[in-house]
Every structure is written in structure tokens, then in C-alpha cells.
Amino acid sequence: MQTKPLMLKILDVASIIVLAISTYLALVFAPTEAVMGDVQRVFYFHIGTAWVGLVGFVLAAGTGIAYLVTKDMKWDRLEVAAVEVSTIFFFITIVLGSIWARPAWNTWWTWDPRLTTAAVTELIYIAFFMLRQGIEDPERRARFGAVYAILGGLSAPITFMVIRLFRTIHPIVVGSGEGEKLPLTSDMRVAFFFALFAFTVIFVDLMWHRIRLGSLEEKVEQLKLKVSM
Amino acid sequence: MKTAAPSFIKATMAIVQKDLAAELRSRELLSAMLVFSMLVILIFNFALELEIDVRQKVAAGVLWTTFAFAGTLGLNRSMAVEKDRGCMDGLLLAPVDRSAIFFGKAISNLAFMLIVEAIVLPLYAVLYNEFRIFQLGFLGVILLGSIGYIAVGTLLSAMSVQTRTRDVLLPILLFPVAVPVLLASVKASGGMLAGAEFAEILTPLNLLIVYDVIFIAIAFMVFDFVVEE
Numbered sequence: 001m002q003t004k005p006l007m008l009k010i011l012d013v014a015s016i017i018v019l020a021i022s023t024y025l026a027l028v029f030a031p032t033e034a035v036m037g038d039v040q041r042v043f044y045f046h047i048g049t050a051w052v053g054l055v056g057f058v059l060a061a062g063t064g065i066a067y068l069v070t071k072d073m074k075w076d077r078l079e080v081a082a083v084e085v086s087t088i089f090f091f092i093t094i095v096l097g098s099i100w101a102r103p104a105w106n107t108w109w110t111w112d113p114r115l116t117t118a119a120v121t122e123l124i125y126i127a128f129f130m131l132r133q134g135i136e137d138p139e140r141r142a143r144f145g146a147v148y149a150i151l152g153g154l155s156a157p158i159t160f161m162v163i164r165l166f167r168t169i170h171p172i173v174v175g176s177g178e179g180e181k182l183p184l185t186s187d188m189r190v191a192f193f194f195a196l197f198a199f200t201v202i203f204v205d206l207m208w209h210r211i212r213l214g215s216l217e218e219k220v221e222q223l224k225l226k227v228s229m
Numbered sequence: 230m231k232t233a234a235p236s237f238i239k240a241t242m243a244i245v246q247k248d249l250a251a252e253l254r255s256r257e258l259l260s261a262m263l264v265f266s267m268l269v270i271l272i273f274n275f276a277l278e279l280e281i282d283v284r285q286k287v288a289a290g291v292l293w294t295t296f297a298f299a300g301t302l303g304l305n306r307s308m309a310v311e312k313d314r315g316c317m318d319g320l321l322l323a324p325v326d327r328s329a330i331f332f333g334k335a336i337s338n339l340a341f342m343l344i345v346e347a348i349v350l351p352l353y354a355v356l357y358n359e360f361r362i363f364q365l366g367f368l369g370v371i372l373l374g375s376i377g378y379i380a381v382g383t384l385l386s387a388m389s390v391q392t393r394t395r396d397v398l399l400p401i402l403l404f405p406v407a408v409p410v411l412l413a414s415v416k417a418s419g420g421m422l423a424g425a426e427f428a429e430i431l432t433p434l435n436l437l438i439v440y441d442v443i444f445i446a447i448a449f450m451v452f453d454f455v456v457e458e
Contacts, residue, residue: 069455123405128329129402134392144388147451151381154443158409162436
């Protein structure tokens with residue numbers, strides 16, 4: 001059995017450290033928002049998890065294409081890792097968003113474009129796992145997974161555009177738009193960008209672990225085949 | 230010596246002809262879809278208590294939900310028949326382009342869906358005194374929406390019949406990916422029923438066309454990967 005690479009060990013420790021620093025920045029360092037109060041602090045992690053969630057989903061569609069072109073199982077392992085980690089992070093995003101929405105919008109949930117797209121995207125990737133579960137042949141599982149990840153990656157942005165036809169109340173932080181803007185002070189910006197950085201590190205770390213797990217799984221499957229023969 | 234294009238169309242048409250002829254003799258698919266559609270409308274009638282003012286607002290939504298449900302029934306059945314009787318292997322062995330199989334199945338699925346719609350729409354009009362649905366724009370949206378829905382549905386049903394949980398899986402795979410087409414269709418056809426300005430309907434209509442083009446192209450490109458053994 002291969003031992004855990006040193007880089008991964010370092011990355012594990014780094015993940016814990018940056019998460020601790022990011023927590024400090026978000027909960028203590030950043031000034032309290034004037035209008036919304038302390039509940040706004042949830043926003044740093046909300047954006048951080050949403051960011052890596054989206055990166056993972058784009059990555060999944062990309063690796064889906066890569067797998068169909070090369071038929072190399074390493075892309076499949078990367079894809080599963082990306083979707084699995086992102087699904088969890090995206091779920092955290094939705095929960096954190098709800099915690100913020102309760103005092104800010106006076107409701108846990110509203111059918112706003114971003115919220116609806118988030119919910120639909122989450123469902124697409126749950127369906128992705130249900131699809132994979134129903135297929136025994138690893139090669140076919142990888143093929144179907146890749147096709148579905150591509151479909152999901154294409155459909156989610158169109159969903160967003162369609163629901164945008166209805167009005168939005170979600171604040172816009174990055175980019176331009178007619179929605180309500182969140183003004184950030186420089187200290188808030190530090191906490192904001194550090195949260196993005198911290199979650200990127202954590203994401204890479206978890207991805208790495210999941211990819212290792214994937215190749216170990218494959219080895220076990222091969223050994224089982226050998227024993228049964 | 231024939232050129233490639235006519236033989237492609239001929240192969241596609243042969244599959245359509247086969248499906249239509251089989252359906253004409255058994256009528257199991259169409260009758261199931263029709264009866265199911267009427268039942269869904271009946272259930273909506275009681276669930277929403279379709280009073281005059283309510284039903285005018287929700288007509289587009291009720292109709293699209295009905296078509297989406299009936300559509301999965303037809304898609305599932307049409308692909309399961311190929312799989313169960315070993316027809317799919319025969320089709321794959323035939324010396325024709327694989328995408329001809331996709332287009333053949335998609336066109337016959339679309340034909341079934343349109344036949345069901347052609348019967349359900351007048352019935353709905355009579356039952357609910359809703360004769361505004363007989364306008365060219367509304368029927369055009371129904372056609373565009375059905376095309377997009379069937380394009381994705383045909384691809385996904387080819388995947389779901391090859392899994393362990395086949396019958397259950399298709400709606401779970403299809404609905405989240407088809408959300409844009411359903412939403413845009415409801416928005417556009419609802420706007421038409423309400424007599425909205427054309428400019429207001431144009432955006433969902435454009436998105437509907439974009440969805441149709443993208444997903445027909447994608448399904449065409451990845452269908453090979455779905456059926457290969």
C-alpha cells in the first residue's frame with residue numbers, strides 16, 4: 001500500500017490553518033456590517049463554499065469531455081472527486097445562505113434565480129450519483145457519468161438565465177448588475193478574499209484525498225476480480 | 230454509389246417508420262400516454278380547484294406538467310422496447326451512422342408526444358373553455374418546447390434503460406436537466422395566453438431556441454458514447 005505523500009500531509013495541515021485564520025477573520029477581524037449586523041459574517045464562508053462549489057462543477061464538465069476524448073480512467077476519478085466535494089460544499093452554501101436569508105429577507109427560502117439554480121444544480125449532481133450507482137461496469141459508469149456531467153454543466157447556466165427573467169433580490173457582490181450591491185470595507189475585503197483562498201486550499205486538499213481514494217477503490221476492485229478468478 | 234447524406238436520412242426515416250408502424254399495431258404507448266395525461270389533468274382539477282380565475286393563470290403550467298409527465302412515460306417505454314427485445318443490438322449492428330439511430334428515435338418520440346398534445350390540447354380547451362390555446366404562437370411554443378424536451382429525453386432514456394434502476398431513473402435524470410426548457414416554455418406560453426406584448430415573450434422564446442439548438446447538437450455528439458458496448 002502506498003503511503004500518503006508528504007505534500008498531501010503538508011496540505012492537510014495548511015487546510016486546517018487557513019480555515020482557522022479564515023474563521024478568525026470572518027468572525028472577529030471583519031467589522032460588523034452596519035445594516036445587517038453580525039449575521040452578515042456568514043457571508044464570507046457562503047461565498048467561499050459557493051466559489052469552490054462552482055469550480056468543481058465546471059471542472060466536472062471539463063473532465064467529462066476529457067474522459068470521452070481520451071477514455072483514460074484518471075479523468076473519471078477526477079470527475080467523481082470534483083462532483084462529490086462540490087456537492088457537499090454547495091449544500092453548505094445553500095444552508096449558510098438560508099441562515100443569512102432568515103433575518104435579512106425574513107424567509108428561509110425564496111424562488112430567486114440564484115437560489116433556484118443552486119437547488120436545481122444540487123439535484124442534477126445528486127442524480128449524477130444515482131445514475132452511477134445503477135451501473136456495475138466501471139467503463140460504462142465513467143462514460144455515462146461524463147455525458148451527464150456535460151449535460152448538467154450546460155443546463156445549469158441556461159436555468160439561471162431563464163429564471164433571471166423573474167426579478168431577483170439576491171445581493172450582487174462581484175460583477176455588475178441592477179441588483180442591490182453589498183458595499184465592502186477594506187477589512188471586509190481581506191476576510192472575503194482570504195475566505196476564497198482558504199476554501200480553494202481546502203478544496204484542493206479534499207480533491208486530492210478523494211482521487212487517492214478512487215484509485216485505491218479501483219485497486220481493490222481489481223484484486224477482488226483476481227481472487228474470484 | 231450513394232452519397233452519405235441520403236443514406237443517413239433514409240436510415241433515420243426507416244427507424245421512424247419502424248416505430249410508427251409498431252405503435253400503429255400495438256397502440257400501447259400512445260394509449261398509456263393519453264390516459265395518463267387525462268388523469269394528470271383530472272388530478273390537477275381537484276388539487277388546484279381550477280376555478281375560472283385560477284385556471285387562466287395556471288393553464289400553461291398545468292399543460293406543461295402534464296406533457297412532461299406523459300413524455301417520460303413514452304420515452305421510457307420507447308427505449309425499453311428496444312432494449313428488452315434485443316432490437317437495440319440489431320440497430321447497432323446495422324451499417325448506419327449511430328446518430329441516425331438517435332435522430333430516428335428522437336423523431337418518433339417527438340411524433341408520439343405531438344400526437345398526445347394534439348389530442349390533449351383540444352380536450353383541455355373543451356373541458357376548461359380555454360380556446361385561447363388555439364393560436365399559432367402558443368402552438369409554436371409547444372412544438373419548440375417538445376423538441377428540446379424530447380432531444381434530451383431520448384439521450385437520457387438511452388442511458389437509463391442500461392442501468393439497474395431503469396424505470397425510476399429517467400425522470401430523476403431528465404427533470405433537473407430539462408428545467409430550462411420547461412420554465413421557458415411555461416413563461417412563453419403563459420405570456421401568450423395572457424396576451425402579453427411580443428417583446429416580453431421574446432426572451433424566453435430565444436432561450437428556448439438556444440436550448441433546443443445546444444441540446445440537439447450535444448445529444449447528437451455524445452449519443453455514440455451512450456450506446457457503444
